[in-house]
Structures are given as C-alpha cells and as structure tokens.
Amino acid sequence: MAKETIAKNDARKDVHEIIASKFIEQLEQGRVPWRTMWADGGVPTSLVSKRPFRGINTLLLATLGYDRNLFVTPKQLEAIDGSIRPSEKPHILTFYGEPQGDASGEKKVAKLAYYNVYNIVQCVGIPEVMVSPVVKEQEPFGVCEKIVEGIVHMPAIRNIKDQDVLYDPCEDYINIPKLKSFANPGSYYAALFHQLAHSTGHHTRLNRMGLVQMSEYGCDRHTLEELVAEIVTNYLENIAGIPCPFEPDEEYIDGWLEIFRKDRYFIFNACNLAQKAIDFIMNIQDEEKDQVEE
Structure with a gap:
C-alpha cells in the first residue's frame, strides 16, 4: 500500500492532527x-x-x-497499466490497522494510518470502460421519499x-409541518433528514450518548x-440530488474552529457516528461496507 510523503513540518504530527488540519x-x-454539494460528481467511490x-x-x-x-490507489493504477500525471499530488485517506501485540502478548488499540489515492483526472491510461457515468436523479424528491x-x-x-x-x-417522534408549508420540497426534506438523523440515536436504535445529552441539556449548533x-x-x-444551499455566519465558523483546534479527534468521532446513522437510515448491511483499498 503506497504511503504518502508527508511534508517536513507535518512529520511529527499524528494522522488525526494532519486530517483535522485539513478541515x-x-x-x-x-x-x-x-x-458541500457533491451530487454531480457522484458518491466518492x-x-x-x-x-x-x-x-x-x-x-x-x-x-x-x-x-x-x-479514485484509485497507485497499486491499483499500476495493475491496469495506468500512470499518474507528472506533478500530481495524492490525497490521504485513513484506515485503522490491525491491533499489534506487545512483548507481553496483549493487544494494543488499532492505530490510525493512511494511504494514498488519486482522482481519475490525475491519471492517464485508465480504460474508458472503467469510468461509468454519473446517473443523475430525474426525480430527486421521489428519491427522498x-x-x-x-x-x-x-x-x-x-x-x-x-x-x-x-x-x-x-416520546420518539418528529414534529414537522406538512410539505406545503415549506418554501420548496428541498427545504422540507432537509429539515426531515436532519431530525431523522437525530432519531437514529434513540436507545432502541443506535443508542447514541450525544442524543441523550442533547435531550437533557438542550442543543446548540456546536455539539457532537x-x-x-x-x-x-x-x-x-447529495444522494437524492437536492440542492443544499448554506451560508455560514461567522459565529458558526468560529465555533467549529475552536472545537477542532482543541480536539483533533472530534471530526473523526462525528464522522464515525454519522456513518453508523447513514447505514441505519439506508439499511446498509455489513457486506456492503467498504474495506481498505490496496
């Protein structure tokens, strides 16, 4: 598996810190x-x-x-007789390695590591047959439903x-006005999706501690x-292809910056919990979940 060459000023940083700095x-x-709206480019695959x-x-x-x-790894690209364009830089992805045993034979916690991928436009020699077109949803609100x-x-x-x-x-319920009360269907489904995301934390579903804390202490814009x-x-x-316009204010940006600068693990925890919620909502089974790309 190809390893990325980290800049000298990042050499002593761990992977959590390097990734958090990107956000x-x-x-x-x-x-x-x-x-971010990325529906036109498809789910990163x-x-x-x-x-x-x-x-x-x-x-x-x-x-x-x-x-x-x-995206493709250097090893995968070599296997299909492709190559990386000159001066193109890789993108880091993360994975947890296998727990390593110490001298006593006890297992240690799996360490976060990283590997490289390149977007297809950074490469040459990729067979056209491998690049499937993005299928745009013709009825995005039907997909939402x-x-x-x-x-x-x-x-x-x-x-x-x-x-x-x-x-x-x-009481395990979502309160939301009927669709006709919203300016457009996209606003309705965005509001519904947000509350559905919260509902996955219910003790009968994923039992997410953050939801318990939200119900006890209230919720502001800068919680896990x-x-x-x-x-x-x-x-x-993005899966449905509905617009997701958002104009962040200074308070919103500054709030997250303060948290991320203090806690480099915060975004990792949030993404991990969010993926579990997505899996629940989309009914994604274990066999559909990805593995590290070699």
Missing part, C-alpha cells in the same frame, strides 16, 4: 466541508472495487471538487401546530450530536 483550513477559508468510501474519507474526497468522484419509506423502525411523524421542527427522544446530524443530512441531500 480547519477549509473552515478558515469560509467553506464548511459537511455542507473506488474506481476498481466500485465500493463507495465511507466515514471521514467521504468528506475528505467529496470536498475536493472533482467533476467525477472516482424512498429514503424515508425505506427506514426500518421509523419514529412517528407529527404535524403539531405552534411547535418547532424537532425530534423528541423521550448536531455535527452528526448535519453530516448525515448533507449525505442524504
């Missing part, structure tokens, strides 16, 4: 990685295995802005007047649970 850099530029990337790797690749989100209808163990949906859009974890819900919402919006 910090985007936020400093006013861009919110988990509010391995060119060879055709498996979609998952977790934090999805965000790392989706925010790069390529027209087609197909199919996502909702396919959820196993769905919370109740209520339309209580004079009550905000919310998920109530105590809110970031999980935002990542899930953005993923579902």
